[in-house]
Amino acid sequence: MTLLAGGVGGAKMAEGLAALDDVELTIIGNIADDEQFHGLWVSPDIDTVTYTLAGMIDRSQGWGVADEGLRALGVLEALGEHTWMTLGDKDLGLHIYRTMRRHEGDRPSDIARHIAKAFGVKPTIVLPTDDWMQTRLVTDIGPLSFQEYFVREKCKPEVQEIWFEGVEFAKPTPEALDALEKADLIVFAPSNPLVSIDPILAIPGVHDAVVEAPASVIAVSPLIAGKTVKGPASRMMESLGLEASALGVARHYQGLVDTLVIDTQDAELQSDIEALGMEVSSTDILMPTLERKREVAAYLLEVML
Template identity: 35%
Template sequence: MITVLSGGTGGLKLIQGLVNFVEPEEITLIVNTADDFEWLGLYVSPDLDTAIYLLAGLLDEIKFWGVKGDTFHFLEMIKKYGYEDWFSVGDRDLATHLHRTMLLRKGYTLTNVAALLCRTFNIKVKILPMSNEKVTTFVKTEKGTFHFQEYWVKRKGLDRVIGVNFEGIKQAKPAPGVVESIKEAAGIIIGPSNPVTSIAPILRIPGIKESLESVSTKKICISPIVGSGPVSGPAGNLLNGIGVEVSPFGVASIYRGLIDEIFIDKSDETFTERISSLGIKVICANIILKSEEDKTHLAKLVLERLEANQ
């Protein structure tokens, strides 16, 4: 079994490549849920939904969120009533949020809901939320402190970041199956997701980081940073905000002691010596996943490294 830790875009693109070589039933995906929030009374779980839509063949892969071909009649109407429309939810996407909210109100856990959605769409990859408890990412900026969705979607990630806080993290517990999937994995991958707001919340759930540290299974990370900037998203601003160098070395320093190897882009070979000094083996490859060929090629290389002795 391969276990993958992932947030939004990068880690899921890698999953698209992995399923070409590994049976979906042999992949467990642990997903960040600290981006979750309530919108118009509905429980929204952006990273979980993106994973489910992707593996169900429903994802709008141009935007890499929402349902492809969706309409926005509800959003247009709710705006007429004076509600904000900065969070762009399509009509079919809205049905998922409504369904989840109704199930949660009936006493289902987020793990239960994810499993039911996977069953509905015949998804064989095991998708697990990091926790069933509420954890919320708040981004502290010069203009104030905002929920991650407000910082990134509403405010376009333009405010200078000066800190990040995960409310509720100390009280949260790993969702059922999360620790087991780490301890029983034949290989563990930290996807090329934002290390600050996608992967850090997963690792800070009490018991998850400790489980990673305790297993002898090979652990590999793919850098979401190429050169001095992110492949996509706000990772650069967030790394700056917590005082970490925006580079593959900065990413490697965050995961020091947790990973054995890191994939960095072939254009970043000059970072090899610095990263190696952290005790992490460096593999240079094309890590910018623009095409299906890119995803397949990187997934093949990662699996080869997981199977290698050193």
């Protein structure tokens, strides 16, 4: 099984699927949020999935490392550095390692694989590309990277346009293409469609690989009753003139997804979604606990396999 994932929603879905027996899981994670801070290469979405599956995640916030300290960040702040991107001491150790390996010329996919193995992660975490690309937002306060928008500005600016700088030069990794080709099921996590899933699909060759894959494609809506559990997906969709609902998600994925899983609160949208040529299934998709994550994951298999 292959999961396309980004953000906290992606990590939750990955954790649920990883908890199932007899599931060989490969996760293609978003790397378009990657950015350098204090000279170090930070990969927030990949790290969130890695920390979650390693049992290291700070569950109170959904990202970062549990039982974290901020001593190094305090020193940087005292030296006059901008510290709006909260990077804890343990987290910085990972970023130092990644940056060191990148400076040595090692392939980003190999680095991510080694980190996951060292932390005891059993599913395979795959990068969609080893090349640089970055989500850029045109907002009412000017151009921003995603981390500037999400962390520094706390999602307050109005998003007017989204584009992926460098994507036209990016090449998909053979691991990502292989995972899509050989999957018995492809799952789109309940991640932000615009800035978590779209960057993966925008890499030349990936969208076509999903369309041409022999496996069925199922997506879990990131919106429940028009709202996201965490993150700016609904607000971003509204500001871009898209309907912030499970139906809006279905329209966005039309032609890619065979089945959309929606929350029971959105059951009234089923016929409108089916009119788009998509199968619909509804259940409680809120995943506040590990047991509920596992139950939602099992439901996906029940629907599709």
